[in-house]
Amino acid sequence: MSKVLVSDTIDQAGIDILSQVATVDVKTGLKPAELIEIIGDYDALMIRSGTRVTQEIIEAGTQLKIIGRAGVGVDNVDVPAATRRGIVVVNSPEGNTIAAAEHALAMMLALSRHIPDANASVKRGAWDRNSFVGAEVYKKTLGIVGLGKIGSHVASVAKAMGMKLLAYDPFISTERAEQIGCQLVELDLLFQQADYITLHIPKTSETTHLINAVTLGKMKPTARIINCARGGIIEETALAAAVKAGKIGGAALDVFESEPLGESDLRSLGKEVILTPHLGASTTEAQVNVAIDVAEQIRDVLLGLPARSAVNIPGLGPDVLEELKPYMQLAETLGKLVGQLAGGRVELLNVRLQGELATNKSQPLVIASLKGLLHQALRERVNYVNANIEAKERGIRVIETRDASVRDYAGSLHLEATGTLGTHSVTGALLGDKEIHLTDVDGFPINVPPSKYMVFTLHRDMPGIIGKLGSLLGSFNVNIASMQVGRKIVRGDAVMALSIDDPLPDGILEEIVKVPGIRDAYTVTL
Ligand SMILES: NC(=O)c1ccc[n+]([C@@H]2O[C@H](COP(=O)([O-])OP(=O)(O)OC[C@H]3O[C@@H](n4cnc5c(N)ncnc54)[C@H](O)[C@@H]3O)[C@@H](O)[C@H]2O)c1
């Protein structure tokens, strides 16, 4: 049975799902050295934001197949290191959207009305109504930086509260922003005009210290800034100085440059600053959502299935996956087949999406084809995560083409591999109830479902050849399950595809090519 380590607190609903397929150990609060010591025993690691999964931990995790982040941000995981090792990294892109958006809105209102300090004052025994006069958000301008899932939800609630909405997000269209009720503006204008600024962007090299002494200087002296996205987007010393000097009105932060927050000027500021300990996703609902979402993906990957929200498998979102899953299986089978027909070192793979398939995303099919192609060399070491990298490292060039005009089957996939021993091609389609069929080998039309063990011959189409091959295989006790010949013209060149019950014993290929009329023979395991 597989073993899963859960190293941060996650909801029991997730543990229950993992327990269906694995032994689950929950060990929270581990020091990095302790994690390194035990991680080698585990097939999967499930975390929240508390565990930093460094390259060292990934390298010590020799059995790891998947790292599941119960939340959105994977900035606490060394994703490139995981990718190099072929470890899938999954997250829960939507499970805590509402929780994080509501936390940002709660922070905005709490900051405006001094709720935390007023509450603390009453609890201390005071009844001070003069110190906590606040401001209304109604008719004020909210500047939203990052109009993705969380930013959009904040926008719709803020709109209902009567706020005017400005947004900055270079990756969304003006139409999309307008749909959500936001005016898309340049960042400087947003800084100059907003009464409240809320950040909903990832932490990247462009967004690190986006809010600094210079940008803070562009804001209104009454502006209040809210960060429930990621620590480090705001330069904290500059923020503390700006609040102290009255250059901005205040700030509410849920996330920090270093967590847990250590010594910080922010702690000593008054009611203009509110701090929460990374609570954006901390609702019962969100924790159930993310735990189930990520645990299901870990379960699937441990069962050999693809994950729906893998961050290191390009182009493989849940919607794409649903539609392309059967074609990915087809691509992998064709990749295995063409790789073995080509033999030697493959230098070029042409992946052609044909017919209806031509309108689909090609990237997942390219990855699956490469996974199949590299299986011969790498076996279980190659997977959807590292297939691209492994192919690049081996100097395999990939060309993707599309031909919507091919109408033989509703949608088909054609792979052509060129290597040190020549060029071979295979085509396949899904027939009936999504059953894989080989429809062409080296330009010869056939129609056979692939089987685990197969033999292909290139021969001259002439009387007696099938019988001779059958007798030869029979004499070596090889049982033929099915056989089909593909030819373009009568008595021209032809391809024979044989499904056999067991692997072809060593030395028989050499005997097959001695049969008069047979020019070449290949055996493959799919
Ligand atoms: N505090 C918490 O507990 C908590 C919980 C959930 C998410 N988060 C964080 O909230 C943030 C937003 O999450 P989301 O789910 O909305 O992500 P998302 O991917 O749906 O949205 C992010 C948006 O930021 C935009 N963006 C990227 N770079 C930008 C840039 N340089 N300038 C402006 N916009 C840019 C993108 O186009 C996208 O629309 C992330 O940092 C996430 O880690 C925090």
Ligand SMILES: O=C(O)CC[C@@H](O)C(=O)O
């Ligand atoms: O695990 C948490 O509570 C934080 C989650 C949040 O920061 C996220 O990125 O999803």
